[in-house]
Amino acid sequence: FREALAIRPKDADLLHGLGVGLMEKGKLDEAADLFRQALAINPAMATAWLMLTQVKRQKERDSELGGMEAQHAKAPQDSLARMQLSFGLGKANDDLRDYGRAFDYFAEGNAIRRKGINYDQARTRAEFEAMKATFDAGFFEKHRPSSISDDTPIFIVGMPRSGTTLVEQIIASHPQVYGAGELSILKKAVGKQFPATMPGGFPWGVSDIGDADFAEAGQAYLDMLHARYPNMRHVTDKMPGNFLLVGFIHMMMPKARIIHCARDAAATCLSIYKVHFRGDSHRYGYDLGELADFHNLYTDIMKHWHTVLPGVVHDVRYEDFVADQEGQTRTLIAHLGLPWDDAALSFHETDRPVRTASAAQVRQPMYQGSVDLWKRYGDRLKPLLDKLD
Template structure:
């Protein structure tokens, strides 16, 4: 038995801990331990207080002392494993948590913490299994539902993620992170009104939640409510003036006309010495956009070049890999390939593929077509890429496009049907659904093989204007070629060569639309575009900027404006700095 004074201090520590008076609770537990060195519960609770105070290393020491006194106790094993996991020591954490489960196979918290440790190591499948086991034992674990939702978001299993966030909220109606996660999931699913409601709920519970203001701003931006989006980004910045992502979103949404407080704040933040390379790179891209808006082109390019240098230094890339890919595409999708597959594929005519290099006008053309009552604009879809990856996964030794070469007519038809089933979730009744993933130009041969009646619209643009627009924009993933002028020029030439190849072996299959001709002769070019798509004229296509729909690309602000010519021949403003790019493309 413990000394009654030690017990008194222990009970006092518990009360203080419950009241949130952590420093006082720590002192009380330590006094109990000073009187009774073998007071297991005091050591354990001291560990809990230290963990709550952010002193994980000391907490681990306290838990180890408790375990020395009471080895194999599942709660102590779990607490130690949890503390180690919170410090990123996941391998050791897993050992202790597994031991806790051995001692108590129905210990839900241990399974939940094991899921956290597995997630920390990138072992997502095992993490999901652990979370699901925890919930099966105890369906009241709100944090576990939330963590499961978060890991499903990372795996792009958005619908299932939303289900788990909602379950967390059912268990704990004021679960801030579950509401925030639900907002992100609904935003990704295109349910923007519901996403906005979720973000507002987060802010109602925690008015200082900067990520909720940022998510709210992005959702409003995707809906075209630019003024409200900008106000939300500014609110995030007001709470945290160092929140670089909010500045990036603000710069993307706003057309700058003067050197205002927003610009001053961004420059001041950029000048700070302790800013890390990654956030500095993102802010530099934003400042490049700001000063281009202000027509200070030399200063704009200075920031753009600094941004691209920082980004290019952060990864390895060789143009040779892309040269191999482009060459393999032409070898696999040969004239013989198509001659042997006449009449194959699925006959459905629903898809309209809008493709070309990024920043070539694909978002504008989709907005025009999506303004027509017979068309639903689905945005940049990964479904075609997902199908090729699914095919290639069947034989790990083969990559795209080689994995396509041996597919028979039945397999190609089934892939076409699967693609249609995937895009029909965006509309069950629309005559046409657009897919504007630009890099589908790599997969034109695959499109023709599985969906021979699908329409393909290829956006062309002045090569230097197009490359400049790519070079000055930050892409959240991929596009490794875009951060060096020489590599960008080399990749652009590969693209031009491949498009010429497609036109030669698939005559009449691709509709070329010039961005410059579209902005110069809007109505005539739109009429031709609609004719190609077998669509009757509709005045809404001329007033495309009034169409309220989701646009989740970097061009979402531009498509809310009437057509403009600002970007035509913009490269001449940077002619001297772009010399390496011009030399690479034109020789």
């Protein structure tokens, strides 16, 4: 970006792109400056407004907020720009503790996003039920995990916005751990070894295959991991949705650690609802009822894994970390079999790129503020709270 900007210094897209890169590296003030430069050139650049709200804490109704409101009023109904500006204005008003106005903007942004995606609730439920039915207690009596002893990977799973980025940042602050972020290689290894076309279909057909297939899939995963991150003692794989594949992880790489990040259900769901995720991930997240249903499925399958694989998944609670950062961090590092290192307590200073919706938050020390924030939205969350288990 910098080389291109030397040639085209007034290119708003380049300024925005460099700003995003700096935000991911934790250079929030520099990122904010670049987003402002992009907006000076193109005041209608909705994505730059949205990104500016991610790196700036709104403290008053300033001229920038007024500028964003003006652009929102001009943006066509149901347009991408209108949606991005709605999420940005929701964040700014949330900062200002104007929760009624913030919710109105979040609701508009989510409604626009929901119209543009295809999400099948029934199919999602069927996928969860199939995974539970396949990996039942009888499966683990019949099958034995692979003999692979490689314990390089540390899987961090859970709902988005449940503290997975925070926990990875803490673990990756340890000198023996490399934080790789959200990797797609587990899905790739499982999909190649156990395709949808397998006899019996996926995942049901897994019940009738030999244990050697799991070893082969585990080795394929490790080959990809070591090729990308050679000579690393441990590597974190923080793809939250891998909670659906805990049975596969255990059968493929039984020595790999699995850390599950749990957080209050209402707090998690509101936090998801407040975010415009990049790409097509988290399609369930743009309607409060669908969001509650998905969270219920997630809670249910995590209970299932704890029942059929006792001791395999280590739970950490976001609220416990906020209340007792050092105690919880020491317990986590000990569980991973790592020697204590004080760097784990200064996670917000760790210099590594973070490419998730929490990129800005993990650059700050832990704070209590977000634990009970959902309660301030009151009855606006009723469609969510009525459906949550």
